[in-house]
Amino acid sequence: MADILYTYKGSVYANITNKCNCRCTFCIRFVKDGVGDADTLWHKTNPTKSEVLDAIRNFDFSGYDELVFCGYGEPTCQLDILLEAAAFAKKEKHLKIRLNTNGQGSVENGRDIVPELAKVIDSISVSLNAPTKEDYEKVTRPLHSNGFENMLEFTKRCREEIKDVRWSIVDVLPQEEIDRCLALSREHDIPLRIRKKT
Numbered sequence: 001m002a003d004i005l006y007t008y009k010g011s012v013y014a015n016i017t018n019k020c021n022c023r024c025t026f027c028i029r030f031v032k033d034g035v036g037d038a039d040t041l042w043h044k045t046n047p048t049k050s051e052v053l054d055a056i057r058n059f060d061f062s063g064y065d066e067l068v069f070c071g072y073g074e075p076t077c078q079l080d081i082l083l084e085a086a087a088f089a090k091k092e093k094h095l096k097i098r099l100n101t102n103g104q105g106s107v108e109n110g111r112d113i114v115p116e117l118a119k120v121i122d123s124i125s126v127s128l129n130a131p132t133k134e135d136y137e138k139v140t141r142p143l144h145s146n147g148f149e150n151m152l153e154f155t156k157r158c159r160e161e162i163k164d165v166r167w168s169i170v171d172v173l174p175q176e177e178i179d180r181c182l183a184l185s186r187e188h189d190i191p192l193r194i195r196k197k198t
């Protein structure tokens, strides 16, 4: 069975589903099966809620103060498990909770999910990926229409309800695109993190 919890660069991650509603051209799961100490992050079948809760219950979090929901899939595609597992980790393991997401969660679930996230998530990192709708569609290839607008609206809603919200891009983008992402970040008052490519 694939790893539900894995560690990478000093953090613990929860890989709760392989479902995803994007087909990013750069997605690491098309390149290798595992990250960090996980041999594979591909589940034979996606884990049940009780399997995820058991994995959190049985993991030794000594030395860690945060659990990050991020794996080979989009966590908000399995919102029920995400919310319950985050609440459980917070209550039982006294962890801070971070969500790394593509920002399509509200359209995916057919409602504004931000109030539900705000109850259990301390910080959110949304993949911006590109500064314009055209570039975003090319790179992210979202299954839902208006993916760029969905991501933008989702991030703005998160900013209203959650303290620590940021966009992220990878430093492989051309400088001109990075500059336009920085301009977007200033325009919407959403901090931008420029990550190094892994």
Ligand code: SF4
Residues within 6 Å of the ligand: 020, 021, 022, 023, 024, 026, 027, 028, 029, 071, 072, 073, 074, 102
């Ligand atoms: S949203 Fe994440 S998991 Fe989904 S295709 Fe893009 S990089 Fe991969």
